[in-house]
Amino acid sequence: MREVATRSPLGTSKPEKGVFPPGSLDLMAAWIVGVLCALVIIKPQEFLAALAGLPLVYVAFGAVILAAAIDVLHGRLRPALAPQTPLVIAFFAWGLIVTAVKHPDGIGDQALALLILFGLYVAVGIGCGSRRGLTVFACTYVACAALATTVAIAQGFAPWGCFLGASEDWEGKGELAYDGRPCESNLDCRLDAPDPAGNYRCEHIGPLGTSSIGGRVRYRGSLADPNELSLMISLSLPLAFALFTSPSRLVAPRAPGRRLVRLPPLLGDRLIARVVAAARALPAAALCGAVGIVVVLSRSRSGLVAFLFVLGIAFIRRAGALGVLLAAIAAPPMMLLGGRSGEEATESSDERAALLREAFEFIRETRGFGLGLGRFTDESSIGLTAHNAYVLAASEAGIVGLILFGLAVYLSLKVPLVIWFGDYTVSKATTRTATALAVALGGVSVGIFFLSWTYKDILYLLLGASAALYAAARAEDPRLEVRLSLKEALSVTGGLGLLLVIVWIGTRFQRR
Numbered sequence: 001m002r003e004v005a006t007r008s009p010l011g012t013s014k015p016e017k018g019v020f021p022p023g024s025l026d027l028m029a030a031w032i033v034g035v036l037c038a039l040v041i042i043k044p045q046e047f048l049a050a051l052a053g054l055p056l057v058y059v060a061f062g063a064v065i066l067a068a069a070i071d072v073l074h075g076r077l078r079p080a081l082a083p084q085t086p087l088v089i090a091f092f093a094w095g096l097i098v099t100a101v102k103h104p105d106g107i108g109d110q111a112l113a114l115l116i117l118f119g120l121y122v123a124v125g126i127g128c129g130s131r132r133g134l135t136v137f138a139c140t141y142v143a144c145a146a147l148a149t150t151v152a153i154a155q156g157f158a159p160w161g162c163f164l165g166a167s168e169d170w171e172g173k174g175e176l177a178y179d180g181r182p183c184e185s186n187l188d189c190r191l192d193a194p195d196p197a198g199n200y201r202c203e204h205i206g207p208l209g210t211s212s213i214g215g216r217v218r219y220r221g222s223l224a225d226p227n228e229l230s231l232m233i234s235l236s237l238p239l240a241f242a243l244f245t246s247p248s249r250l251v252a253p254r255a256p257g258r259r260l261v262r263l264p265p266l267l268g269d270r271l272i273a274r275v276v277a278a279a280r281a282l283p284a285a286a287l288c289g290a291v292g293i294v295v296v297l298s299r300s301r302s303g304l305v306a307f308l309f310v311l312g313i314a315f316i317r318r319a320g321a322l323g324v325l326l327a328a329i330a331a332p333p334m335m336l337l338g339g340r341s342g343e344e345a346t347e348s349s350d351e352r353a354a355l356l357r358e359a360f361e362f363i364r365e366t367r368g369f370g371l372g373l374g375r376f377t378d379e380s381s382i383g384l385t386a387h388n389a390y391v392l393a394a395s396e397a398g399i400v401g402l403i404l405f406g407l408a409v410y411l412s413l414k415v416p417l418v419i420w421f422g423d424y425t426v427s428k429a430t431t432r433t434a435t436a437l438a439v440a441l442g443g444v445s446v447g448i449f450f451l452s453w454t455y456k457d458i459l460y461l462l463l464g465a466s467a468a469l470y471a472a473a474r475a476e477d478p479r480l481e482v483r484l485s486l487k488e489a490l491s492v493t494g495g496l497g498l499l500l501v502i503v504w505i506g507t508r509f510q511r512r
Contacts, residue, residue, distance in 0.1 A: 027076055028067035030133035033123050034140035036060040040120065040457050041144040041232070043221035047208040057116075064123045077133075078475040079126050082467035083482045084411035088460075091404035092118060095373045095397040102372035110373040117460045124464030129471030134433045137465055138239040142287070145236030148229060149290045152217040155206030156297035162189035163211050165199040175220070176201060176211045217297040222457055230303020231447040232458055233291045235440045237284075237310050242436035244284040302450030310443045352387045356507045359386045359395040360500075370398030373455070389448035389456075390499060396454070405454060406496045407489065412466040413441040415482050419469065424477045430469070437462070437469055 038044070039060055045051040071077040092114045100107050128137040162183045163176035179200075183189050189200035204212035210219060216226040223229040288311070295303045358380050362371050373396050377385050386392040394402040416438035419426060426434075444453070444462060453459045474480050 027071060027130060027132050027136070029064055029071045029077065029127035030130065030136040032060060032063045032067050033127035033133070034136045036064060036120070036123055037137065037140045037461060038144055040461070041141075041221075041223070042147060046220060061119055061123065064127050068123075068126050071127075077126065077129055078471060079129060080471040080474040082125060082411075082415065082470040083484060084408045084415070084463060085121075085125070085467060087404055087408040087411060088118065088121060088463065091393075091397070091401060091408055094401050094404055095370075098370045098397055098401065099372035099374075102366070102370065103375055106372065106374060113455065114373075117455060117457060120457055121460045121464040121467070124461055125467030125471070128465065128468040130468075130475065131427060131429050131433075131472050134465070134468055134472055135243070135429070137468065138243055138433065138436070141461070142236050142240045142243060145233040145240075145291075146287055148219045148223060149233050149287070149294050151207050151210055151219060152229060152233075152294045152297065153290060155204050155210055155212055156217045156294075158204045158206055160184060160202050161205040161211075162193075163201050163203050164195070165201060167197075167199055174224075176203065178205060178209075178211065216299050217294060226298035227300040227302045227451055228453075228456075228458075230295045230298045230300040231306050231444070231451060231453075233294060234303060234307040234310050234447070235443050235458075235462070237288055237291060237307075238314060238436040238439035238443075240284040240287050241314055242432040245281045302447055305450070306443045306447035309446050310439055313439045313442070351382065351384070353507045355380065355382060355384055355386050356388060356391055356503060358382070359388075359391045360504055360507070362395045363399075366398065368394075368399040370394070370396050370401055372396060385452040387450060387452055388503065389452055389454040389459075390496065391503060392452045392454045394500065402496055402500075403493050406492055407484065408463065409441075409445055410488070410492050411482065411484055412463045413438065413445060415466045415470045416441065418482050419473050419480070422480070424473065424480050426473050426476045426480075430473055430476060434469055434473070437465055441466060 036057065039057050045054060045056055068077065072079060096107065096111055096114065099110050124137060128134055160183050162179050162181040164179055165176045166174055179194065181189065183202040186200065186202045189202050193200055204215065204217070206212065206217070208220070212218065213224075213226065217229070218224050218226045219229050223232055291307065295307045359376070362376070362379060371379055376392060376396055377383060386395060390402060390406065393405040397405070416434040419434035420431065420438055441462060444459060447453075448456075448459065470480070470482065
């Protein structure tokens with residue numbers, strides 16, 4: 001097996017056996033994890049008849065386990081226990097304990113759902129735990145976001161058509177079937193309807209069997225909600241910036257006192273490098289613009305907040321004071337165009353406030369122990385979930401569950417921050433990935449304040465990416481350690497308690 005020279009923590013070069021070069025395609029597990037992520041996010045089995053009914057996700061899980069074992073045996077992967085992993089396990093275990101006590105009939109379904117989420121977390125955390133594996137994950141996530149964004153834009157400008165929904169789904173939040181008739185309003189769909197008692201809606205006719213909801217663009221599967229679609233694609237932007245705006249290798253470094261090519265001064269090496277860098281950044285810029293369009297078409301206030309957060313951090317990082325100015329210029333038009341307004345926005349806010357008030361009633365009635373996983377929607381008089389991942393964790397898994405969930409998210413964010421700002425000998429590619437994941441996880445920690453992502457597959461894919469980053473960075477510099485101190489644990493716990501108090505006060509003012 002070849003020996004690859006790497007830098008030791010002291011800065012000297014030494015051969016390291018069993019490690020393939022960063023550009024190697026031998027990391028089978030990472031590529032299979034990419035396929036698994038695409039199956040989970042894009043859901044091709046739902047719109048491709050040839051794939052319908054096939055257990056593709058379970059097959060991919062098995063393939064990841066086998067490929068990861070092979071990669072570990074050949075030294076291509078070096079698994080490391082990420083600091084958030086015990087907390088993720090503890091959160092799931094505690095949730096199942098609460099469910100077993102409060103609602104034992106549902107323990108089987110919830111255990112299977114959590115097993116799938118943990119499988120996704122472990123698959124990404126181990127299978128992508130290398131520099132090359134992280135690049136595969138980033139490419140997969142960005143590609144999935146680009147596809148969902150393209151579908152949403154095409155849907156938003158598509159003609160209107162009549163769709164039939166499930167008899168009990170009067171809000172049209174589930175899958176809708178196009179019946180072939182054009183329309184301009186819901187009334188047009190009810191006139192001369194094939195099924196007079198059917199639940200008909202007039203929506204945009206989207207690609208891949210998708211449709212809008214109340215005119216708001218969306219995807220399908222776990223991204224069938226416009227708010228969740230907007231958050232998912234917004235989180236892809238820092239990964240896209242890291243992939244497409246890295247330093248170009250097309251222009252070789254110039255030796256001291258020697259010109260690379262004999263060109264006029266205005267066409268020197270520095271200008272060529274800048275042109276190449278600008279060309280490389282075009283895909284990221286195009287995706288950023290497209291995501292902004294989808295956020296506007298989705299009329300998602302939570303997606304708008306996440307989009308502006310991610311974009312603002314990117315502007316500030318790359319342009320300093322100028323970035324602050326650019327962010328200040330870009331934010332007002334987005335705030336004006338994005339989100340809902342008028343009576344629709346008021347009704348949505350009132351509904352969310354009512355759900356949060358019910359959540360606090362559940363916390364009080366169970367004395368902070370929780371309802372049990374998956375019980376909020378059944379117990380709610382509105383029949384919806386809490387629309388706040390932190391409050392949902394507290395109402396279903398109790399205060400202990402909220403603390404475990406919050407600490408898992410905190411440590412997942414701390415890992416890339418430590419690598420980004422710490423004094424460790426890691427590659428520039430790993431540092432860029434750490435920066436991108438820090439911004440993405442910062443965006444998700446803000447975005448889930450408005451969405452019920454407590455048990456969301458995409459959230460655990462990103463937490464798994466943080467675990468993979470930890471393993472990759474540890475392989476490059478074994479000195480890296482990320483721990484949770486008692487002071488940090490108490491600070492996060494206090495912050496979560498303060499968050500609950502603020503939300504509780506806010507719901508009381510909303511009621512008035």
